[in-house]
């Protein structure tokens with residue numbers, strides 16, 4: 001938004017002479033960035049206006065009492081495209097609209113009368129009743145769709161507003177919810193998929209995750225944040241923690257014992273930034289309070305004026321970690337935090353695919369659908385297979401995979417075979433194991449290119465042509481610059497855009513980022529994939545492109561690499 005030099009001075013600068021002309025940056029500083037704590041409450045952009053007019057959590061009652069009876073056409077636009085998200089509902093992209101028209105059409109021209117419904121699964125933990133319920137909801141109300149997202153959610157499609165009351169009844173009867181699965185609020189809490197069972201885990205943070213969800217999800221104290229707020233809490237370094245607004249990672253303090261190391265301000269999309277360590281040690285019992293302190297800072301000091309500067313990372317970048325820690329201690333906790341050591345990072349990412357021993361002597365088995373795509377039918381089959389092998393627990397991973405826990409040693413091979421029989425590979429190819437894809441043009445209104453089908457085709461082609469490839473490789477396919485499938489953190493990150501095809505016309509394609517990785521893979525030198533200027537491929541040429549890249553890597557790698 002342009003700021004004219006005649007903009008009236010806000011209250012905190014009253015009396016100061018207005019300079020005749022200002023750079024955009026200094027103008028922002030004088031005018032404020034919409035920080036509530038500094039009194040910058042006006043003007044409101046459309047998103048802030050929607051939240052200020054009515055707490056988005058209130059839309060649930062309107063859905064149940066009005067919209068479910070009167071249908072899609074009766075939905076108020078600010079509920080439809082704004083507040084519905086707080087209950088996990090986004091309108092779905094109308095079929096047949098190509099990516100070239102994404103930016104030029106009005107929202108109502110892009111959207112269908114159906115919804116994507118995100119079910120939040122904090123820590124990725126599901127029991128069999130929950131798994132069967134999701135399968136049933138998918139088949140009854142979602143045309144048998146179900147995608148495991150890279151934030152351990154399950155996303156359904158083709159959902160009608162008329163069916164939402166029945167869907168909530170079913171989900172909530174087994175302890176599942178869609179509350180704040182989207183929106184400017186605390187989203188699903190990422191957790192280690194092997195929390196509570198891993199041999200290497202010293203302290204299971206599940207009680208803290210549960211407490212945060214119980215206290216703060218659906219709580220109006222935090223239902224109006226400047227933007228989404230992403231959390232990761234795990235002992236093991238098996239989540240993409242650095243891309244979260246807050247992350248707590250297990251660490252052993254030499255004097256105080258096991259606890260958690262606090263990181264803040266991670267995020268991708270616009271101005272990507274890896275989370276930064278505050279250098280404090282947090283005991284398990286204090287995790288919920290400290291989490292709430294960080295969310296409080298974000299709510300009160302976060303930038304609300306411009307949507308593309310509203311994530312916590314911008315505040316952390318401007319303040320620096322020392323000031324952030326000081327404000328957290330002084331204004332939100334009223335006490336000093338203990339200094340703590342950094343966590344020990346593993347040499348390579350842990351995705352838990354395959355057969356692994358638990359600390360109780362039983363096993364967990366990790367399996368890979370292709371690019372997270374599953375279905376209600378497959379989830380119901382999975383529940384049967386899991387039950388038949390003496391287990392009652394499933395976990396979802398932030399890499400679009402799933403695990404079956406608590407398998408007796410003598411049943412693991414039978415389970416691997418049974419999973420394979422329903423299309424879930426516990427010993428997948430490198431390509432299937434390492435490839436993720438976001439929702440893409442099939443359902444997402446912001447998409448420019450197709451992702452899921454392309455991902456499936458890519459995996460098939462590479463399995464056919466390069467089955468012998470023996471290195472770990474991650475390929476993240478994104479349908480637009482928003483980086484929902486973490487473009488910048490993959491070995492090969494693909495950002496959907498239109499590119500010039502062989503005949504000179506614009507076609508679907510990708511900008512390529514190479515060599516990304518997180519701290520878990522690269523020690524303390526975590527970095528983003530390099531966007532190589534001019535390195536683009538059409539979607540059609542993608543399998544050949546990746547194949548050439550992989551062959552070149554095989555030919556050029558050094559011994560042991």
Ligand code: SF4
Nearest residue numbers: 438444447479480484
């Ligand atoms: Fe949609 Fe873009 Fe996110 Fe993919 S990256 S899900 S296309 S917003």
